[in-house]
Every structure is written in structure tokens, then in C-alpha cells.
Amino acid sequence: MTGRTEGIVLRSRTLGEADLIIEYLTKDFGTRSAFAKSPRKIKSRFGGSLEPFTHARVALTGREDANLPRLTQSDIIRSFHPLRENTRGFIKACQFAEMVLKLMPSEGRSHDIFMLMLWGLDGLEKDPASTFVPLVFKLRILTLAGYAPALNGCTRCGNQATVFYPREGALLCGACSKEGPALGLSAALIGLHKSLSAFPLEKLSRIKPSESLLAELQKFVDLHFIEGVNVHMRSEKFY
Ligand SMILES: [Zn+2]
Known part of the structure; x- marks a missing residue:
């Protein structure tokens, strides 16, 4: 699955030193895992949008692996920080x-x-x-x-x-x-x-x-x- 949808971060786990696998509940495609490259290493464009329960507008592309699309965009709709x-x-x-x-x-x-x-x-x-x-x-x-x-x-x-x-x-x-x-x-x-x-x-x-x-x-x-x-x-x- 690739494309744009809204997602809620259900949980995440680290992969290697700096990468993350994010598990989303998406609005359109069921639950989906996505690969986020080095979100913790560099001043990330994802900002705080990968925190648990963040509601975000996300874009996933299938280039990395068909079963593990890559997160290419994540814009916070509601952070649920409180x-x-x-x-x-x-x-x-x-x-x-x-x-x-x-x-x-x-x-x-x-x-x-x-x-x-x-x-x-x-x-x-x-x-x-x-x-x-x-x-x-x-x-x-x-x-x-x-x-x-x-x-x-x-x-x-x-x-x-x-x-x-x-x-x-x-x-x-x-x-x-x-x-x-x-x-x-x-x-x-x-x-x-x-x-x-x-x-x-x-x-x-x-x-x-x-x-x-x-x-x-x-x-x-x-x-x-x-x-x-x-x-x-x-x-x-x-x-
Ligand atoms: Zn009966």
C-alpha cells in the first residue's frame, strides 16, 4: 500500500541505530507499519509527529519494501501531547x-x-x-x-x-x-x-x-x- 491518508501512531520501535518502524492505524488502509529513516538522528522533518497517538496526515511510498512502505511525509493534525x-x-x-x-x-x-x-x-x-x-x-x-x-x-x-x-x-x-x-x-x-x-x-x-x-x-x-x-x-x- 502506498499513498496519502490520515494515521494515528499506535506504537513504534527502533530499527538499527536511528531508524524507526511506526505502526499506524490509518483512516483508509487498516493498520500499517511504515519505515521512517533516521527520524532521531538528524533534525528531522517529521518533528514530533511520530510520538504515540499523534494524529497526522501521512504519505507512504512503497519503494523500500512492498510490505514496509517508507514514510515520506507526516504533518500533525493533532498531537495529543497533553x-x-x-x-x-x-x-x-x-x-x-x-x-x-x-x-x-x-x-x-x-x-x-x-x-x-x-x-x-x-x-x-x-x-x-x-x-x-x-x-x-x-x-x-x-x-x-x-x-x-x-x-x-x-x-x-x-x-x-x-x-x-x-x-x-x-x-x-x-x-x-x-x-x-x-x-x-x-x-x-x-x-x-x-x-x-x-x-x-x-x-x-x-x-x-x-x-x-x-x-x-x-x-x-x-x-x-x-x-x-x-x-x-x-x-x-x-x-
Ligand atoms: Zn432457547
Whole structure:
């Protein structure tokens, strides 16, 4: 892949003495690694644009290697410098980056996940202590990556059901129930999950659930993630 797009720096690593490999979430081309020649050695034209979570307009050319395009231009759109200065926010942003790298395919449509990442970074920069932003990020990235829990009745027979089986990733009714971990979900929680999954990002702040319902949702999303999604991922254990 070569061309111009917008990118968010997910992480970088050094190559040799002075070169860098930057891993981007791009707006148009999925996640992409790019080679940056000597950004630390000389007074670089890239400036601070290679710092983690920088949102930049980038140009990648394929001359170096087809699988590792070379970064030829990087202009900061938003630096997210205050976010990097806050340890709490920075750690959460690193978890976002890890989820993107583990859950999203490296190619294909990435516009929605790109916009989610920008929304998440913006939310963390404004309120590094937020629990709402990481919860919504996790819930929505699971949906975008194809791991949405099935919450419309029993997944086997279609009857009404309120007990969630994370290993099924779905609700099961009493007749279809099985062994293993399960969690009863309230109608309010199922409704909140639906709203937070589907609402436009810019309107999410209008949803004001109670603390207790949010805590219930957090427990549900974590259980779904650890029991249901984790087993499908390459890593042994994801935080
Ligand atoms: Zn059933």
C-alpha cells in the first residue's frame, strides 16, 4: 500500500541505530507499519509527529519494501501531547492501541475504527480518569471487529432470554441453557448496550446512565471479552 491518508501512531520501535518502524492505524488502509529513516538522528522533518497517538496526515511510498512502505511525509493534525503527559490517560490509550492491533485486520476498511480511536483519545485527553470512555471504546471495538454479543433473545431458539453465556457470546433461554459461566442481564443493561453500540459517537455524551448500570455493563463487557473473545485471539492473555 502506498499513498496519502490520515494515521494515528499506535506504537513504534527502533530499527538499527536511528531508524524507526511506526505502526499506524490509518483512516483508509487498516493498520500499517511504515519505515521512517533516521527520524532521531538528524533534525528531522517529521518533528514530533511520530510520538504515540499523534494524529497526522501521512504519505507512504512503497519503494523500500512492498510490505514496509517508507514514510515520506507526516504533518500533525493533532498531537495529543497533553494525553501523553498524563500517565493514567496514556496507559489507557496504550490499551486502546493494543486492542486495535490485536482485534482489527491489517487490511480493509478502517474508517469506523479510526473515528472510534480519535473519539477515545479525545475523551481520555479531556478526562484521563474517565471510566465511560474506555468502556464504550471496548464495547464498540468488539462490535466493529465482529465480536458483538448476541443480545436479541435466545440464540438457539429465539425465545425470550436474559442469561448471557460468554463462551457462546450470546443469550440462552432456560430450555437451551448449558454449563459454564453465565451472567443474568437486566433489560436496562441490554438497552444501554444497544444504545452505546449504535449511537453516533458525537451524540454519546447525551446518554447518561446511572453509575450502578454502568458498573453492571462494565462487568458484562469484561466477562464477554475475557471468556468469549480472548480465546479467539492469538495472545494467551489480554489484560
Ligand atoms: Zn432457547
